[in-house]
Each structure stands twice: as structure tokens, then as C-alpha cells.
Amino acid sequence: MSQPFRITRRVEFGDTDMAGIAHFANFFRWMEVAETDFLEARGLSVAWDEGGERFGFPRVSVACDFSRPVRFRDVMEIAVTVEEVGRKSVRYRFDFSHEGKPVAVGRITAVCCRKTPDRGLESIEIPARVRAKLTGS
Amino acid sequence: MSQPFRITRRVEFGDTDMAGIAHFANFFRWMEVAETDFLEARGLSVAWDEGGERFGFPRVSVACDFSRPVRFRDVMEIAVTVEEVGRKSVRYRFDFSHEGKPVAVGRITAVCCRKTPDRGLESIEIPARVRAKLTGS
Amino acid sequence: MSQPFRITRRVEFGDTDMAGIAHFANFFRWMEVAETDFLEARGLSVAWDEGGERFGFPRVSVACDFSRPVRFRDVMEIAVTVEEVGRKSVRYRFDFSHEGKPVAVGRITAVCCRKTPDRGLESIEIPARVRAKLTGS
Amino acid sequence: MSQPFRITRRVEFGDTDMAGIAHFANFFRWMEVAETDFLEARGLSVAWDEGGERFGFPRVSVACDFSRPVRFRDVMEIAVTVEEVGRKSVRYRFDFSHEGKPVAVGRITAVCCRKTPDRGLESIEIPARVRAKLTGS
Numbered sequence: 001m002s003q004p005f006r007i008t009r010r011v012e013f014g015d016t017d018m019a020g021i022a023h024f025a026n027f028f029r030w031m032e033v034a035e036t037d038f039l040e041a042r043g044l045s046v047a048w049d050e051g052g053e054r055f056g057f058p059r060v061s062v063a064c065d066f067s068r069p070v071r072f073r074d075v076m077e078i079a080v081t082v083e084e085v086g087r088k089s090v091r092y093r094f095d096f097s098h099e100g101k102p103v104a105v106g107r108i109t110a111v112c113c114r115k116t117p118d119r120g121l122e123s124i125e126i127p128a129r130v131r132a133k134l135t136g137s
Numbered sequence: 138m139s140q141p142f143r144i145t146r147r148v149e150f151g152d153t154d155m156a157g158i159a160h161f162a163n164f165f166r167w168m169e170v171a172e173t174d175f176l177e178a179r180g181l182s183v184a185w186d187e188g189g190e191r192f193g194f195p196r197v198s199v200a201c202d203f204s205r206p207v208r209f210r211d212v213m214e215i216a217v218t219v220e221e222v223g224r225k226s227v228r229y230r231f232d233f234s235h236e237g238k239p240v241a242v243g244r245i246t247a248v249c250c251r252k253t254p255d256r257g258l259e260s261i262e263i264p265a266r267v268r269a270k271l272t273g274s
Numbered sequence: 275m276s277q278p279f280r281i282t283r284r285v286e287f288g289d290t291d292m293a294g295i296a297h298f299a300n301f302f303r304w305m306e307v308a309e310t311d312f313l314e315a316r317g318l319s320v321a322w323d324e325g326g327e328r329f330g331f332p333r334v335s336v337a338c339d340f341s342r343p344v345r346f347r348d349v350m351e352i353a354v355t356v357e358e359v360g361r362k363s364v365r366y367r368f369d370f371s372h373e374g375k376p377v378a379v380g381r382i383t384a385v386c387c388r389k390t391p392d393r394g395l396e397s398i399e400i401p402a403r404v405r406a407k408l409t410g411s
Numbered sequence: 412m413s414q415p416f417r418i419t420r421r422v423e424f425g426d427t428d429m430a431g432i433a434h435f436a437n438f439f440r441w442m443e444v445a446e447t448d449f450l451e452a453r454g455l456s457v458a459w460d461e462g463g464e465r466f467g468f469p470r471v472s473v474a475c476d477f478s479r480p481v482r483f484r485d486v487m488e489i490a491v492t493v494e495e496v497g498r499k500s501v502r503y504r505f506d507f508s509h510e511g512k513p514v515a516v517g518r519i520t521a522v523c524c525r526k527t528p529d530r531g532l533e534s535i536e537i538p539a540r541v542r543a544k545l546t547g548s
Contacts, residue, residue, distance in 0.1 A: 013447060013457060014162055014440045016155035018209055019321065020393065023151050024333045025306070028299040029425045036424060036484070046424060047293065047483075059298045063337035069395070072155055072458075073447070119294065121343070150310060150320060151303045156458065157530065161470045162443070165436040166288050173287060173347070183287060184346075184430065196435045200474035206532070209321075210310070256431065258480070288436055290429035292483055297425050346429055 004079035004095070005038045011074045021069035028062060030078060031094045031106045038080040038092070042133040046110075057090070057110035058121060064106040074098050085134050088112055088123050141216035141232070142175045148211045158206035165199060167215060168231045168243045175217040175229070179270040183247075194227070194247035195258060201243040211235050222271050225249055225260050278353035278369070279312045285348045295343035302336060304352060305368045305380045312354040312366070316407040320384075331364070331384035332395060338380040348372050359408050362386050362397050415490035415506070416449045422485045432480035439473060441489060442505045442517045449491040449503070453544040457521075468501070468521035469532060475517040485509050496545050499523055499534050 009030050017023040039045055047056040070076060079095040089111045096103040112130070113121040126134070146167050154160040176182055184193040207213060216232040231243040249267070250258040263271070283304050291297040313319055321330040344350060353369040363385045370377040386404070387395040400408070420441050428434040450456055458467040481487060490506040500522045507514040523541070524532040537545070 012440070012444050013154060014160050014443055017150060018153035018155070018157045019330065019332065020155045021332075024336060025151055025299055025302040028302060029423070032299070032425055033423050040484075056293065058293065058295075058343075059340060061337075061339045062298060063335070065335045066333060069332075073451075149303070149307050151306055156467065156469065158469075161473060162436055162439040165439060166286070169288055169436070170286050177347075193430065195430065195432075195480075196477060198474070198476045199435060200472075202472045203470060206469075210314075287428060288434050291424060292427035292429070292431045294429045299425055 004081045005034075005041060006077055006079050007034050007037050009033065009076050009078055011070050011072055011076070013072055016072050019069075021071055022074075024064070024066060027064050027066075027096065027104055027106055030076070030096070031062075031064075031092070031108055034078045034080045034094055035092060035108060035110075042136070044130060044133050054115035055124075056113055056115070056121075058113055059108050060089070060111050061109040062107065064104055066104045068098070068101060068103045070096075070098050070103055076103060082134055082136075083107070085126065085131060087125055090126070090134055141218045142171075142178060143214055143216050144171050144174050146170065146213050146215055148207050148209055148213070150209055153209050156206075158208055159211075161201070161203060164201050164203075164233065164241055164243055167213070167233070168199070168201075168229070168245055171215045171217045171231055172229060172245060172247075179273070181267060181270050191252035192261075193250055193252070193258075195250055196245050197226070197248050198246040199244065201241055203241045205235070205238060205240045207233075207235050207240055213240060219271055219273075220244070222263065222268060224262055227263070227271055278355045279308075279315060280351055280353050281308050281311050283307065283350050283352055285344050285346055285350070287346055290346050293343075295345055296348075298338070298340060301338050301340075301370065301378055301380055304350070304370070305336070305338075305366070305382055308352045308354045308368055309366060309382060309384075316410070318404060318407050328389035329398075330387055330389070330395075332387055333382050334363070334385050335383040336381065338378055340378045342372070342375060342377045344370075344372050344377055350377060356408055356410075357381070359400065359405060361399055364400070364408055415492045416445075416452060417488055417490050418445050418448050420444065420487050420489060422481050422483055422487070424483055427483050430480075432482055433485075435475070435477060438475050438477075438507065438515055438517055441487070441507070442473070442475075442503070442519055445489045445491050445505055446503060446519060446521075453547070455541060455544050465526040466535075467524055467526070467532075469524055470519050471500070471522050472520040473518065475515055477515045479509070479512060479514045481507075481509050481514055487514060493545055493547075494518070496537065496542060498536055501537070501545055 081093045083093045084091045091109045094106040112126045218230045220230045221228045226248045228246045233240040249263045355367045357367045358365045365383045368380040386400045492504045494504045495502045502520045505517040523537045
């Protein structure tokens with residue numbers, strides 16, 4: 001789907017572990033930051049209110065493959081691509097690189113949900129307005 | 138105020154940083170765990186609903202002094218003491234030790250608050266029922 | 275690969291997000307805790323020194339599918355299964371449940387590595403001693 | 412000591428807790444980011460090698476007072492001031508604000524240390540070169 005959306009992110013001291021590299025769980029926080037920026041750039045959000053109801057895109061499936069460690073003060077580029085927009089879900093791909101070399105490839109599948117009165121979540125079809133912005137069409 | 142309440146907590150791999158020791162910010166998460174356990178043991182909670190309203194103990198001041206580093210798989214003891222119960226606030230002290238040696242001393246001051254309809258927080262007097270349990274009287 | 279190894283883990287206040295549920299990235303930290311406990315129970319570690327060299331099991335691929343949200347003070351059971359032991363890698367499966375209901379299924383693939391003098395990592399065959407303990411044979 | 416050094420930092424989704432606000436422990440990670448940026452701007456680092464030895468500025472005392480909650484996507488300004496440079500230690504002050512209003516004031520006291528061969532840390536006098544850059548003189 002056309003040009004990936006890109007952000008940069010630095011590895012902070014607190015992101016490292018005793019192996020001297022960025023701890024793997026942080027990659028999911030970085031994906032989330034990239035997702036937030038991507039949605040914002042498209043005029044969307046991971047959580048919003050509409051017609052007195054609360055909507056959002058909770059994650060149902062996430063994954064990450066690591067190919068190269070990064071260290072304190074390394075600045076990564078994170079490229080966001082919308083891989084698939086289904087009836088109720090969207091799948092993002094995140095390509096992490098450092099100085100042009102691949103570091104990791106992550107994926108997040110999020111499902112469009114409405115908050116039910118009992119604090120539960122009910123999956124719904126992605127509204128047309130949101131879908132159009134996600135696909136960039 | 139009598140006997141301290143004690144829990145133990147292990148340093149996990151993801152709690153360490155590139156210096157090979159537990160990252161200092163984690164001590165605040167550990168204090169919070171100890172606070173949760175302490176309150177639970179007294180039949181209290183950091184956040185509760187009562188009479189249709191939402192109450193809680195947000196932190197207004199926190200601090201930690203470190204005397205000895207801890208490492209992956211070290212099991213710390215955390216002793217919780219209620220240092221002071223004021224009209225609206227409570228101050229906890231947390232003594233971290235490892236194999237009998239002091240590691241860190243932390244403090245959290247939390248203020249009793251009611252959630253206002255506009256998502257704000259209004260400080261209130263600690264209810265008598267809660268105060269009695271906090272002081273152990 | 276017989277009986278799964280089990281630990282329990284509580285959702286702490288700091289593990290939650292503004293949606294009122296445990297933030298998804300924390301599941302990877304919990305998998306790591308379960309992996310540490312599992313390895314320890316088998317007399318192994320995620321990182322060790324042997325013959326003057328440093329060895330470890332860095333993660334090369336991780337994933338998690340979520341089926342049910344968990345909240346502050348929910349106690350989860352995490353069952354660890356060794357799904358596959360390859361020549362150089364091991365894949366763990368983590369089944370998260372709460373009150374008997376499935377919450378999430380996670381996977382970590384870790385590759386046996388030797389630290390090289392230049393701070394790099396070189397994948398190696400899993401030593402026979404380690405393999406025997408991983409497979410429980 | 413002259414003009415404070417300033418950075419901005421956004422509250423991410425994963426930084427929030429079930430109270431709908433940024434979790435208090437994150438302020439210490441943000442202070443660390445601001446400290447890293449400040450040191451970098453002065454040509455310094457929190458950890459460095461010199462003459463075959465490893466030096467660093469581990470934290471011995473940290474604190475934070477909170478005056479106003481911040482929420483998802485709020486962009487804070489963090490102003491760093493060097494409050495005091497002692498013989499062996501430096502104390503930073505961090506003023507967090509959002510839209511011109513104070514959010515929190517944090518402090519970190521870090522002690523200059525040399526790593527000893529047994530993985531320990533020994534406090535040392537701040538080298539003249541480092542001191543000159545810290546004080547901006």
C-alpha cells in the first residue's frame with residue numbers, strides 16, 4: 001500500500017538489559033509509538049469517542065522477529081506499512097533498521113471494538129470513514 | 138507503627154540494564170507491588186468504588202535512595218512501614234534488602250482523592266474506615 | 275515433553291493501561307519470567323559462563339495471541355511447554371489463563387549463542403548437557 | 412546555572428495506567444532520557460571508557476513530586492538544570508510542564524564511579540574535564 005510511514009526512535013539506557021542490548025519486549029512499545037504516529041498522520045487514533053460510545057483497536061495478535069541487536073543511543077528507523085485491512089481488523093508491519101541494516105520485523109493485528117456497558121469489548125466492522133483513512137484511499 | 142509488612146521480589150532479566158544491575162526506575166514498580174500487597178492485607182485498595190463514586194490514592198511525592206546494586210535473580214525483601222497518616226495523605230517507607238544487607242530505601246506519599254465528573258481529582262480527608270485500617274488501630 | 279511447567283503471576287497496577295486492562299507488551303515480560311523459572315527448575319539459565327566464555331539464549335522470534343483481557347489484581351496461571359528443540363534453537367509455548375479461561379498464547383524462539391570478543395553473538399549447537407535438560411530426557 | 416536545557420516528550424499509550432493518566436514510574440525514565448540528551452549536548456555520557464577502565468554515573472538518590480496528571484498524547488516539556496556539582500556527585504533537577512503548566516519536579520543525584528574488576532563500583536572524584544562540561548564553565 002504505497003509509501004511506508006517512517007519514524008525514528010533512540011534506544012534509551014533504561015531500554016537495555018544486562019546483555020548490553022535493547023531488551024526484546026521494548027520493540028512492542030516502539031511498534032505502538034509508530035502505530036500512534038501513523039494513525040495520527042491519517043487523522044485517526046487507537047481509541048476514540050463517537051456518538052456517546054467508546055471505540056478502539058485492541059491488539060489480538062503481535063509478533064516480532066529479530067535479526068540484529070541494537071544498543072544504547074542507537075537511533076532506529078521504524079517503517080510502518082498497512083499489510084491488510086480486513087472487515088473487522090487491520091494488520092500493520094513494522095520494519096526496524098539501524099544505519100540501513102535490518103534490526104527486526106514486527107507485526108500487530110488490531111481489531112476494531114466497541115466498549116460494552118459491562119467493561120467488555122465487542123468486535124465490530126471497521127467504520128467506512130476509518131477504513132478509508134487506513135487504506136489511504 | 139508496629140511490625141513492618143514484608144514481601145519478597147526477584148530481579149528479572151528484563152529489570153536489568155546494560156550496567157548489569159537492576160534499573161533504578163524498577164524500584165518504584167516494586168514499591169507499588171508492596172503497597173498493593175500491604176493494602177490488600179489490611180482489606181484496602183489503591184482504588185475503589187463507594188456510593189457511586191470513584192476513590193483512590195494517587196502518588197504526589199516519591200523518592201528512593203540506593204545503597205547497593207542488585208542483579209538478575211537476586212531475591213529482595215521489601216519491608217513496608219506506614220510512616221505517617223495525615224488528614225488527607227499517607228506516607229509509606231519501603232526498605233529493600235538482599236541477603237540481609239540494605240539495598241535501597243524508598244518512600245511514597247499518596248493523597249486520598251475522589252474522581253470528579255470531568256476526569257479530575259479532588260483531594261479529600263481519608264475516610265475513618267480507611268484510616269483505621271492504615272494505622273492498624 | 276510431558277507435563278507443562280506452571281507459575282502464577284498477578285497483574286500489577288503499573289501493568290495496566292488507560293483501557294483498564296493489562297498492556298499487551300507486559301505479556302512478553304511475563305513469558306520471560308516463566309522461561310527463567312522453567313530453566314531454573316531444570317538446572318539451566320538464560321545466560322551462563324563456561325570455560326571462560328559467555329553463553330546465552332537470545333530471542334530471535336516472539337509472538338502472542340490474545341483472547342481475553344486481564345485486569346489489576348487478576349492472578350494468571352502461565353504454563354510453559356517446550357514445543358521444539360532444534361539443533362541450535364528452542365521454542366517455548368506459554369499458555370496464559372485466568373480462572374481457568376484462556377487469556378493468551380505466547381511463543382518464544384531462542385537461539386543458543388556464544389558471545390564473541392567484539393560484543394557480537396555467534397549461534398552454536400545447543401550443548402548436549404543443556405539439550406538433555408531442555409527435553410527433560 | 413544559566414539556561415536550562417530543554418527536551419519534549421510525549422505520553423505514549425503504554426505509559427498510561429488504568430487511572431487514565433501517565434504512570435508515575437515513567438517520570439524516572441523520562442528524567443533519564445533528558446539526562447542523556449543533556450550530557451550528549453555537553454559532550455558527555457552516563458557511561459564511558461577511558462584508559463582501559465569503565466566509568467559511569469549511577470544514581471544514588473532520586474525523587475519526584477507530582478502536581479498535575481498528564482494523559483495519552485500530551486507533549487511535555489522537560490527542563491534540565493544542574494543544581495549542584497559536588498566533589499563526587501552531581502544533582503540534576505527536572506521541571507516537567509504541559510502547555511505551560513507545571514506537571515512534576517524530579518531530581519536525580521548521580522555519583523561518579525569507576526567499575527572495579529569484581530563487578531563492583533567505587534566512587535571517585537569527578538574528573539576535571541567532566542566537571543568543566545557539567546558546570547558549563
